[in-house]
Amino acid sequence: MKQLENIALLRGDGIGPEVVEQAVKVLKAVSKKYDLKLQFQEGLIGAIAIDETGDPFPKATQALCEQAEAILLGAVGDPKFDNNPDAKVRPEQGLLRMRKSLGLFTNIRPTVMYAELADFSPLKKERLEGVDLIIYRELTSGIYFGEKSTAEDGNSAQDVCYYEVSEIERIAHLAFQAAQKRRKKLCLVDKANVLESSRLWRRVVQRIAPQYGDVEVSYMFVDNAAMQLIVWPAQFDVMLTSNMFGDILSDAASVLSGSMGLLPSASIGAENFLFEPIHGSYPQAAGKDIANPMATILSGAMLLRQFDLDAAATDIEQAVHRCIQEGFVTQDLNKEQFLGTSGVGDKIVELLR
Numbered sequence: 001m002k003q004l005e006n007i008a009l010l011r012g013d014g015i016g017p018e019v020v021e022q023a024v025k026v027l028k029a030v031s032k033k034y035d036l037k038l039q040f041q042e043g044l045i046g047a048i049a050i051d052e053t054g055d056p057f058p059k060a061t062q063a064l065c066e067q068a069e070a071i072l073l074g075a076v077g078d079p080k081f082d083n084n085p086d087a088k089v090r091p092e093q094g095l096l097r098m099r100k101s102l103g104l105f106t107n108i109r110p111t112v113m114y115a116e117l118a119d120f121s122p123l124k125k126e127r128l129e130g131v132d133l134i135i136y137r138e139l140t141s142g143i144y145f146g147e148k149s150t151a152e153d154g155n156s157a158q159d160v161c162y163y164e165v166s167e168i169e170r171i172a173h174l175a176f177q178a179a180q181k182r183r184k185k186l187c188l189v190d191k192a193n194v195l196e197s198s199r200l201w202r203r204v205v206q207r208i209a210p211q212y213g214d215v216e217v218s219y220m221f222v223d224n225a226a227m228q229l230i231v232w233p234a235q236f237d238v239m240l241t242s243n244m245f246g247d248i249l250s251d252a253a254s255v256l257s258g259s260m261g262l263l264p265s266a267s268i269g270a271e272n273f274l275f276e277p278i279h280g281s282y283p284q285a286a287g288k289d290i291a292n293p294m295a296t297i298l299s300g301a302m303l304l305r306q307f308d309l310d311a312a313a314t315d316i317e318q319a320v321h322r323c324i325q326e327g328f329v330t331q332d333l334n335k336e337q338f339l340g341t342s343g344v345g346d347k348i349v350e351l352l353r
């Protein structure tokens, strides 16, 4: 019996608690089928953690995450903080501090296409053919974490984009290894025509590339990459990029499939692994049983795969796919005939058996 006895469960804000609930339901069902022992420990993060402790990433949660074999997160964010640039504490700080303190340096965001949902994509069908890409986004450095300051007179502010060679190397190796297992193409996305830090990325990637001779490497400026994601997304296999560019491009890539509610992600560190849907806390839908739980359920599958539980992971992915094929979906994917958040979770459990 394979055991994962310490999975940290951070439900977070908005729809987070509901979608995490469905993922737990599915993980428990799959654990019976495959004789796994999964145990979950709850922790606070985000706005709810601010409300209860004053801190979006409390010490207790940090300790829980450090000891956990894996972390499953819902979402963080609450509109009551969004429109106040002077707010001293924000839910998102919890997420950023978690990434940094756990050293989750690589964020992996796959774009999976479901033929049945082509009509939901903002792109024409013929542009979607063959789309299967994965973004490797650096997550603990760059402009997000460089020195930042606002002048005392309030008339200027700065955020420094700082990268060290070792920070680029460690994610580049993971991206090359991923490419080797896929279609063997890696595209480094940067702004090397303007930014010194981007030129460092190019140098590092060029130096590493010969170690992965079977991978074809290309380079693209980020403005062009944003356009290419729309006009010809099928050209990409693995896209490797810095923190901020990855943030922007992964949102763009996420809608190719038709719904953000479908896409899982993994964040990998030296010792910790975090899995979360790429969508946000969607506060307008909180508590209404309408949010799509599939992205979180698929994040659960990514979690299992991280521990080589491939059969169980594939089982979940296939059950989700069958739900989509057979129309057991939330209203974001079918306005006329739909199930609720928990209804979709139940259906996926049923299809596992």
Ligand code: IPM
Residues within 6 Å of the ligand: 092, 095, 096, 247
């Ligand atoms: C993401 C989000 C976060 C980010 C926010 C909530 C801080 O947009 O995970 O992509 O910018 O990294």
Ligand code: MG
Residues within 6 Å of the ligand: 247, 248, 251
């Ligand atoms: Mg983002």
